[in-house]
Amino acid sequence: MLLPFLQACFNKNRLQLLWQAPVASQEQPIVQDGIVYVTGIRAGHPEESRRLFALDALTGQEKWVSADSVYEVYGVSGGSVFFKNMAKHLVQLDTQTGEKLHETEDDSAQIVHCVVSGDTMFIINASQQVVAIDNRRNEVLWRRQLPFGPGADTELQITGNQIIASGNFRNPEEQFGMIWSLDAATGAEQWHFEAPEPHDYAPLKLYVFPPWVLATNTAPTNLGTHVLDLQTGKELYPRIYAFAFRGYRENTAYASNGAFDLKTGQRIGDSNTWVPASFVYKGVAWARKISSVGAGESFFLRNEYDGDYTGRRDWTNTPPNSVIEGADLQTGKPVKGTKIFKFTQFSEPVESGGILYHSSIAVMKEGTSGVWAYRLPGVK
Numbered sequence: 340m341l342l343p344f345l346q347a348c349f350n351k352n353r354l355q356l357l358w359q360a361p362v363a364s365q366e367q368p369i370v371q372d373g374i375v376y377v378t379g380i381r382a383g384h385p386e387e388s389r390r391l392f393a394l395d396a397l398t399g400q401e402k403w404v405s406a407d408s409v410y411e412v413y414g415v416s417g418g419s420v421f422f423k424n425m426a427k428h429l430v431q432l433d434t435q436t437g438e439k440l441h442e443t444e445d446d447s448a449q450i451v452h453c454v455v456s457g458d459t460m461f462i463i464n465a466s467q468q469v470v471a472i473d474n475r476r477n478e479v480l481w482r483r484q485l486p487f488g489p490g491a492d493t494e495l496q497i498t499g500n501q502i503i504a505s506g507n508f509r510n511p512e513e514q515f516g517m518i519w520s521l522d523a524a525t526g527a528e529q530w531h532f533e534a535p536e537p538h539d540y541a542p543l544k545l546y547v548f549p550p551w552v553l554a555t556n557t558a559p560t561n562l563g564t565h566v567l568d569l570q571t572g573k574e575l576y577p578r579i580y581a582f583a584f585r586g587y588r589e590n591t592a593y594a595s596n597g598a599f600d601l602k603t604g605q606r607i608g609d610s611n612t613w614v615p616a617s618f619v620y621k622g623v624a625w626a627r628k629i630s631s632v633g634a635g636e637s638f639f640l641r642n643e644y645d646g647d648y649t650g651r652r653d654w655t656n657t658p659p660n661s662v663i664e665g666a667d668l669q670t671g672k673p674v675k676g677t678k679i680f681k682f683t684q685f686s687e688p689v690e691s692g693g694i695l696y697h698s699s700i701a702v703m704k705e706g707t708s709g710v711w712a713y714r715l716p717g718v719k
Contacts (some may be wrong), residue, residue: 353676355714357694358399358588362392363708364698365684370396370691371415374434375710377698378409378422382708384442388632391422392710393437396691399712403437405430414455417474421460423450441477452495454502461502463495469519471526481526485519492542498549501569502680505543505554516543518554520572528579530572535567548587551575551601564594566601576604586616616666618690621717623665623674625695627687661685663697665716677718693718 360380365380375394377469380387388408407424419431419440429450431441446540449465460472467487482698485506487493493506502521520582520588534543534556543565546553552567555576563578583595592599597606616624661684665677679685679697695713 348439353716354615354695357397357714359707359712360392360394360399360401360710361708362394362698362710363700364710365686365700366412366698367686368689368696368698368710369412369415370432370606370689374395374400374402374697376412376415377710378412379698379710388425390674391420391432393420393434394710396694396696396712399710402435405432405437406439407442413450413451414460415454416455416460417458419474419689421453421474423541451493452657454495454497456497459523461495461497462503463493467491467493467506469495469502469521469526471502471523483521483528485516488518493712494543494545496545498546498547499568500524501529503524503545503547503552505545507542516554516556518543518545518552518567518572520552520569531572532567532572543675544582546584546587546592548592548601551592553584553592553601555584557582566604579604579606581606590617617687620690620693620715623667623677623716625663625665625677625688628662628664642664659698663688665697674716681712690715 361381361382362379364377366378368501369376373396375396377392377394378389379392380389391405391409392401393403407430410423412420412429414420415434417487418434419433419658422430424430429443432439435666443496451465453465454461458473458475460474462470462472464470467485469483469485472478473480485504485656488589489509494505496503500523502523503518503522505518506517507516515630516534518532520531521527522529532554542557544555544557547569552569553564554567555564556562562580562582564581565578566575567573568575571600579599580600581592581594581596585591588592590601591607592601599605600607618625663679663685665674666672667674684700686698689694694713695715696711698710699708701708
């Protein structure tokens, strides 16, 4: 048996499991102010509907569970957590107690997109308005109408003091994508961009990698990405043939068809094997990797909640297991003692206070469902 001080030295350089909570989920946890929020069901209870669980971030102890079933969680702001329930009503709960503070009476306040910054929530609603709401005072700070019709494809992101919103302009003759940069404090327009000809019916997919905004035209016949200056909205060079971006680091954007230098727009290498980091902590990039099994290989598959076997099936690009692992940020080589491997489907990991959190649903006999917390290497 190792002496205590040797054991401590050994553990310092390895992941240390702190706790595991029996909540089956594939949703990335939200961690804020000492609470872990995750949507799922109690492991082993497939008859239950999805609810929002609040767990103590240090112990995993359950603080409360929402009474409402959950369709989508929007975020935490101003001492409240906001989500859409299965009736499509907006629900507001107290973060400490889970007490319901408000619920809309119908789905007229439908939120299409939502981002949270501090005590302010920014949304695009079903009326194609961008709205800023102070969640502590329950007060609308500003509202801006976008020139889009019902059902338009829209997106919303926030970076610093800028709100980046996109959507499709439509009239009988044509349709094209547009992007706005709005001042987060006032809603005032800073700039807007209109996709140049040839116009088509595809929306612009947004990726914000400061100091750039990437806007991908998703039409198969007109596929390509506009690279814009975040501060001015100016297109920096002719669009590049790149799409489905998976990450960004040090002026390089990683797409499904290669890596691109955003200063020049030039392709600089293939990225088929590149895995984007979920977060970087003390020089180590942490990422989820999914192992796939080729068609024709069969496994016993169990119900992912209660463990009952459902027979054999062929897996086609379906992940029977997941790995979370840390890699040296300079060399890209795996760091010893950082691998988490189970026959489960993992969420993306998230870091808070030197602790890695993720959720999982078991898909094979050896797997275990739960929300997991690990102390990262180098953290006391």
